[in-house]
Amino acid sequence: MPALDVCFSPDLLPLYDLRGRVAVIVDVLRASTTIVTALVAGVTHVFPVGSLEECAALGAQGCLTAAERDGVPAEGFDLGNSPFGFLDPARPVRGRALAISTTNGTQALRRSLAAEAVVIGGFVNLTAVANFAQQQQRDVLVVCAGWKGQFCLEDSLFGGALAARLGPLGFDVAHSDSTLAALHMWHQAGDDLPGYLLQSAAVRRLNALEANDDFLFCAKVDTYANALPLLKDDRLVLV
Amino acid sequence: MPALDVCFSPDLLPLYDLRGRVAVIVDVLRASTTIVTALVAGVTHVFPVGSLEECAALGAQGCLTAAERDGVPAEGFDLGNSPFGFLDPARPVRGRALAISTTNGTQALRRSLAAEAVVIGGFVNLTAVANFAQQQQRDVLVVCAGWKGQFCLEDSLFGGALAARLGPLGFDVAHSDSTLAALHMWHQAGDDLPGYLLQSAAVRRLNALEANDDFLFCAKVDTYANALPLLKDDRLVLV
Numbered sequence: 001m002p003a004l005d006v007c008f009s010p011d012l013l014p015l016y017d018l019r020g021r022v023a024v025i026v027d028v029l030r031a032s033t034t035i036v037t038a039l040v041a042g043v044t045h046v047f048p049v050g051s052l053e054e055c056a057a058l059g060a061q062g063c064l065t066a067a068e069r070d071g072v073p074a075e076g077f078d079l080g081n082s083p084f085g086f087l088d089p090a091r092p093v094r095g096r097a098l099a100i101s102t103t104n105g106t107q108a109l110r111r112s113l114a115a116e117a118v119v120i121g122g123f124v125n126l127t128a129v130a131n132f133a134q135q136q137q138r139d140v141l142v143v144c145a146g147w148k149g150q151f152c153l154e155d156s157l158f159g160g161a162l163a164a165r166l167g168p169l170g171f172d173v174a175h176s177d178s179t180l181a182a183l184h185m186w187h188q189a190g191d192d193l194p195g196y197l198l199q200s201a202a203v204r205r206l207n208a209l210e211a212n213d214d215f216l217f218c219a220k221v222d223t224y225a226n227a228l229p230l231l232k233d234d235r236l237v238l239v
Numbered sequence: 240m241p242a243l244d245v246c247f248s249p250d251l252l253p254l255y256d257l258r259g260r261v262a263v264i265v266d267v268l269r270a271s272t273t274i275v276t277a278l279v280a281g282v283t284h285v286f287p288v289g290s291l292e293e294c295a296a297l298g299a300q301g302c303l304t305a306a307e308r309d310g311v312p313a314e315g316f317d318l319g320n321s322p323f324g325f326l327d328p329a330r331p332v333r334g335r336a337l338a339i340s341t342t343n344g345t346q347a348l349r350r351s352l353a354a355e356a357v358v359i360g361g362f363v364n365l366t367a368v369a370n371f372a373q374q375q376q377r378d379v380l381v382v383c384a385g386w387k388g389q390f391c392l393e394d395s396l397f398g399g400a401l402a403a404r405l406g407p408l409g410f411d412v413a414h415s416d417s418t419l420a421a422l423h424m425w426h427q428a429g430d431d432l433p434g435y436l437l438q439s440a441a442v443r444r445l446n447a448l449e450a451n452d453d454f455l456f457c458a459k460v461d462t463y464a465n466a467l468p469l470l471k472d473d474r475l476v477l478v
Contacts, residue, residue: 008248009248009251011250012248012250012388012390015389150415151247153419174438176389176440177390177391177439177440201416
């Protein structure tokens with residue numbers, strides 16, 4: 001029976017053996033949501049890069065660039081870390097490649113490369129992630145991007161949401177206390193995910209940045225229920 | 240306004256600045272509970288030591304010794320990690336010093352020495368910890384011992400229980416998502432803490448070791464409501 005585990009912080013990744021597992025990289029607010037949205041909007045592939053310098057270098061080679069640090073767009077790039085940047089008719093993105101660098105999400109991804117498969121998950125594509133896991137029948141590790149190493153509520157809740165989907169499909173979701181805690185929180189949030197998240201530190205940061213629309217978009221389940229970004233070599237593509 | 244924060248794993252301690260804070264070391268199952276119980280039972284002071292060798296060396300100098308690895312008593316020591324070891328009339332402990340080394344608890348303590356004050360907390364002495372925090376009026380960090388670096392449910396729930404006590408006393412308990420999550424879980428557990436914990440990995444380990452009585456003892460609130468072990472130099476003493 002494959003197991004689902006939830007890693008609450010990239011700083012705890014050394015405790016896990018990623019080999020043979022599916023790693024689901026989760027940065028609900030906002031890198032995961034933005035990457036899914038960009039690919040659905042027609043971006044051909046996404047390079048998740050660690051540094052702003054790499055991002056700029058890919059821009060010089062013709063990529064669209066998106067970069068964020070501490071929640072605000074980094075200077076000198078085409079876009080920040082808002083999914084709405086890819087939904088603006090005035091700025092068509094179809095057919096372009098994208099290089100993206102964010103505070104937490106891209107860093108979590110780059111620390112998970114030992115996994116058998118690396119995919120991007122958020123509430124926006126929960127069903128796509130669940131379907132992929134079911135099809136793979138491998139152990140799954142949800143890698144919460146967190147905030148600079150700290151636990152964050154929204155990424156952990158996604159772990160609970162995925163556990164709630166995969167438990168009835170035969171995955172062991174009682175294997176670790178982090179998964180149990182995530183499941184408890186998900187059941188507690190019930191039908192009001194935005195309400196549950198309103199207190200969270202990231203939401204307060206976003207609201208302070210007047211990005212409340214981003215928050216609501218990121219907290220909605222299955223807007224892109226079939227979109228699964230999968231890492232192939234150095235780039236994310238839709239499966 | 241002083242703040243309460245919850246660190247879910249000793250491996251996340253590098254993210255926190257402990258200076259000026261009260262560190263509450265929490266290993267509910269079972270080191271915290273056992274240390275409190277030992278001191279209440281008349282042990283004069285407790286040396287929390289990292290290695291079995293140090294523990295044995297203190298034993299050779301006349302200390303009682305207690306040591307556990309992976310949930311079972313380590314060989315060659317007077318006691319294991321069960322609080323009942325200190326409540327056995329056939330083995331009086333009054334007036335003795337104790338050296339203790341456990342898988343997670345003593346290690347968490349030794350990584351928290353930069354704090355202004357280091358105390359031991361468990362459900363067994365929740366009120367004593369809350370009273371001390373209120374009196375100190377300093378920021379508090381709950382250091383969950385976890386299990387070999389992993390998140391564990393019972394220590395995190397203690398963080399929620401302490402937040403529920405200190406919030407109404409003017410502490411900021413909405414400062415971090417880990418505190419919010421711990422509070423949510425505590426409220427969810429409600430009046431049935433043992434029931435909520437029954438699924439947890441540590442409880443399953445204890446039950447497999449036929450230590451169910453230990454579990455129930457450790458999950459009971461305020462059995463020793465006035466007992467607070469405080470670190471003075473190299474030893475824990477009752478305040």
